[in-house]
Amino acid sequence: MATVTRSEGGIMKVQAKKVQVTDEIRQAVLAQLDNAVYYGGEQCFHFERELAAYVKAEHALALNSGTSALLVAAMAVGVRAGDEVLVPANVYDTSAEIPAFLGAVPIFCDVEADTANVTAETLAARLSPRTKAIILTHMYGHPADMDPIMEMARTHRLPVIEVCAHALGAEYKGRRVGAIADVGVFSLGSKNISVCGSGGAVSTNSTEKDREMELISRHGWPRVPIDESFFRMVPFADSPMAGMFPLERDPVRAGLNLQLDEIPCAVGRIGLRSLDEWNERRRYFARLYGSLLKDAMVPVRPLSLKPWALHSYLHYVVRAERRDALLHFLWERGIETRVHYPTLLPELRYYREHFPTSPDLYPVARQLNRDVLTLPVHPWLTDREVEYVVGRVAEFYHALR
Numbered sequence: 001m002a003t004v005t006r007s008e009g010g011i012m013k014v015q016a017k018k019v020q021v022t023d024e025i026r027q028a029v030l031a032q033l034d035n036a037v038y039y040g041g042e043q044c045f046h047f048e049r050e051l052a053a054y055v056k057a058e059h060a061l062a063l064n065s066g067t068s069a070l071l072v073a074a075m076a077v078g079v080r081a082g083d084e085v086l087v088p089a090n091v092y093d094t095s096a097e098i099p100a101f102l103g104a105v106p107i108f109c110d111v112e113a114d115t116a117n118v119t120a121e122t123l124a125a126r127l128s129p130r131t132k133a134i135i136l137t138h139m140y141g142h143p144a145d146m147d148p149i150m151e152m153a154r155t156h157r158l159p160v161i162e163v164c165a166h167a168l169g170a171e172y173k174g175r176r177v178g179a180i181a182d183v184g185v186f187s188l189g190s191k192n193i194s195v196c197g198s199g200g201a202v203s204t205n206s207t208e209k210d211r212e213m214e215l216i217s218r219h220g221w222p223r224v225p226i227d228e229s230f231f232r233m234v235p236f237a238d239s240p241m242a243g244m245f246p247l248e249r250d251p252v253r254a255g256l257n258l259q260l261d262e263i264p265c266a267v268g269r270i271g272l273r274s275l276d277e278w279n280e281r282r283r284y285f286a287r288l289y290g291s292l293l294k295d296a297m298v299p300v301r302p303l304s305l306k307p308w309a310l311h312s313y314l315h316y317v318v319r320a321e322r323r324d325a326l327l328h329f330l331w332e333r334g335i336e337t338r339v340h341y342p343t344l345l346p347e348l349r350y351y352r353e354h355f356p357t358s359p360d361l362y363p364v365a366r367q368l369n370r371d372v373l374t375l376p377v378h379p380w381l382t383d384r385e386v387e388y389v390v391g392r393v394a395e396f397y398h399a400l401r
């Protein structure tokens, strides 16, 4: 792909993502380096509580990646070798890799064309007596239609994991995603709606599942109950080990160490405070794209926005005629467009070989896969950049006339 700068012959560089490192973030990182508590400390303690409060869930655990988060969630809801797990055909690799890693079978489900999400119907179409769980993704930041999905899942006694990697801050009928299904999973890395720069998290309203996920992710050591006063009374406060919250070092199960470090937790606490404002900016640019694309009269249609959805727009996704040629045309003009995701899960090599699935079982996902395109959206975009992108889209189609 061509590398371009703003000054090259009227070409603007429009990035898909940006991060903003404020002085507050710099200071927080330096303070953590000085204090030398690298994990399991005060920042993690507070970040978990603040994240749970943000999504309005009873509990949250900060973990070192979204993949670790989905692993502990799947184990905690009881996914075992030989089980079938329903997953959307069009999402990120983790949703298939975690069941497969646990010896279970990912069963790929179709999605609806409007939002690219699974529905109660597309999930029910792939139920079998071996189905053990549902792992769904709120695709691009648009919540799946959770009420009918949860009703169907309850009827069949299936736990549901909602992957909110695209959707931190999105709402379904006024409820934040992450607190609707049995477990919410977040990836906090900067390719997603980032508050940390890296990491992941789980959220749940079930104390039992929270405990199990904590044991899996922290060596199987039971927690010792503490409150924030603990950190003010630490003896040997200058010693790195002293500021770590206590766990009873006597495992009740085999576990792993999947905790999120203190530095990303400290950064995450700052990011959480700005998240609503950032998501509002994303929604503003989505509306601007929508109205400019409509006026441009081009064969490009944004995915739908359901009346009950508060979209977080990690991605602004359109369906476009001649998608691949358009993508190339936009890259050459400095616009960082992508396809999320270029290959459907059942068509990736490993899943094709080990879990062969007829393409007739996911026709809508296949159609979307041919024509979806992600246009740049992030909180620091400008109106001028959106106008430039839509201008280039119009130029592409007008040249074809």
Ligand SMILES: Cc1ncc(COP(=O)(O)O)c(C=O)c1O
Pocket: 065, 066, 067, 068, 070, 092, 094, 095, 137, 163, 165, 166, 186, 187, 188, 189, 192, 199, 200
């Ligand atoms: C879009 C997306 N990105 C990433 C991940 C995995 O997270 P990470 O990259 O933090 O391991 C997930 C988890 O399911 C996801 O859905």
